[in-house]
Amino acid sequence: MEGLTPGEPPDGAGDATRLIHHPYRAPDGFDAVPVAVHKASTVFFPNVEAMRLRRWQDKSGYTYGLHGTPTTFTLEERLATLEGGRHCVLAPSGLAAIALVDLAFLRSGDEVLIPDNAYGPNKALAAHELAAWGIGHRIYDPMDPADLAAAITPRTRLVWLEAAGSVTLEFPDVPALVAVVRAANAGRERPILTALDDTWGAGVALRPFELGVDVAMQALTKYPSGGADVLMGSVVTRDDDLHDALLMTHMRLGLGVGANDAEAVLRGLPSLPLRYRAQDAATRELARWMQAQPRVARVLHPALPDSPGHAAWQRDARGAACLFSVVFEPDVTPERVDAFCDALRLFRLGYSWAGPVSLCVPYDIPAMRARPWPHAPRLVRFAVGLEDVEDLRADLAQALRALT
Numbered sequence: 001m002e003g004l005t006p007g008e009p010p011d012g013a014g015d016a017t018r019l020i021h022h023p024y025r026a027p028d029g030f031d032a033v034p035v036a037v038h039k040a041s042t043v044f045f046p047n048v049e050a051m052r053l054r055r056w057q058d059k060s061g062y063t064y065g066l067h068g069t070p071t072t073f074t075l076e077e078r079l080a081t082l083e084g085g086r087h088c089v090l091a092p093s094g095l096a097a098i099a100l101v102d103l104a105f106l107r108s109g110d111e112v113l114i115p116d117n118a119y120g121p122n123k124a125l126a127a128h129e130l131a132a133w134g135i136g137h138r139i140y141d142p143m144d145p146a147d148l149a150a151a152i153t154p155r156t157r158l159v160w161l162e163a164a165g166s167v168t169l170e171f172p173d174v175p176a177l178v179a180v181v182r183a184a185n186a187g188r189e190r191p192i193l194t195a196l197d198d199t200w201g202a203g204v205a206l207r208p209f210e211l212g213v214d215v216a217m218q219a220l221t222k223y224p225s226g227g228a229d230v231l232m233g234s235v236v237t238r239d240d241d242l243h244d245a246l247l248m249t250h251m252r253l254g255l256g257v258g259a260n261d262a263e264a265v266l267r268g269l270p271s272l273p274l275r276y277r278a279q280d281a282a283t284r285e286l287a288r289w290m291q292a293q294p295r296v297a298r299v300l301h302p303a304l305p306d307s308p309g310h311a312a313w314q315r316d317a318r319g320a321a322c323l324f325s326v327v328f329e330p331d332v333t334p335e336r337v338d339a340f341c342d343a344l345r346l347f348r349l350g351y352s353w354a355g356p357v358s359l360c361v362p363y364d365i366p367a368m369r370a371r372p373w374p375h376a377p378r379l380v381r382f383a384v385g386l387e388d389v390e391d392l393r394a395d396l397a398q399a400l401r402a403l404t
């Protein structure tokens with residue numbers, strides 16, 4: 001086999017060898033709108049020296065599929081740009097991205113602080129796995145910076161933030177919470193880090209790094225995908241050292257994402273700002289309409305003036321996601337609330353959001369929260385899809401009749 005370049009089949013090679021060692025070269029000079037799906041576990045090296053010298057961390061070359069392909073590197077670059085950061089790491093789900101942040105920065109003996117209205121599984125991960133590894137957690141009231149200040153101890157290492165909060169959609173004063181952490185960091189050897197779950201803002205409504213956070217995590221499952229067909233998460237940073245820590249933990253945990261899934265998210269990104277604005281407008285219209293309906297006690301949506309954190313939302317956000325929640329009058333029984341959800345036709349029962357189909361979920365808030373909840377326990381969280389808004393309003397109107 002002397003004189004052959006690597007990968008070239010020798011004369012007289014068998015059929016199987018010829019099929020595998022075909023003279024394929026990645027196309028050069030092919031230019032089009034979509035990003036190609038580059039799939040690989042193995043990538044080839046031309047010789048041993050190149051194999052030994054190639055560094056996977058700096059994206060100057062390709063080493064192994066788990067460390068990235070042109071498709072995932074492109075998605076990472078675009079997401080870092082979208083969030084106003086410099087680096088991005090992809091994880092196989094939004095929850096895996098949360099876990100990656102926890103595992104990269106927390107050690108046995110540390111404490112993590114989580115807002116009471118955080119995405120539920122974030123709290124569950126802390127209460128189970130992190131607790132079992134000797135990492136403590138405390139729940140704080142995100143609407144009260146003094147409550148965060150009181151929760152900080154010498155062991156605190158990470159503070160999670162979420163704007164707006166999951167399900168009840170209170171909008172916290174993020175700069176005030178970040179200021180509490182910065183004040184506590186004076187003179188600390190290991191500073192407390194802040195991580196924002198930016199799934200609601202999606203890189204469109206919020207500028208996480210301008211709000212002062214260190215880490216912006218997102219469930220790409222929601223808006224960036226937009227199709228209700230992909231599970232993925234991202235962690236974006238500006239700081240090189242934070243990114244390196246995330247990247248090393250990511251590598252050691254073996255967290256990869258499939259190229260087809262990465263390509264599906266890349267396909268969703270160009271329409272992300274348009275979808276965000278269209279769903280925002282429809283959501284505000286339905287939230288306002290819902291406020292005027294009988295038996296409705298409260299509609300939670302940060303753009304409504306009586307919703308908690310409205311002033312902070314007005315100051316810090318440039319839009320709102322497709323979510324609103326409805327609290328009914330106290331005499332509407334939980335069974336009637338469930339009957340209302342069952343009566344909906346276009347709003348389907350299902351988790352997640354920001355896809356084409358409108359969704360609803362009835363939640364029992366006191367079971368999810370450490371702090372008292374002053375309203376009727378069962379509320380309904382709506383996620384508005386891309387249907388015609390008049391049809392969605394008509395669906396809500398017919399289902400409201402099931403309440404009485």
Ligand SMILES: *Cc1c(COP(=O)(O)O)cnc(C)c1O
Pocket residue numbers: 093094095096119166197199200219220221222231232233352
């Ligand atoms: C959906 C969601 C997640 C988790 O995303 P998955 O991809 O479903 O794991 C995390 N945070 C928030 C705020 C979410 O809404």
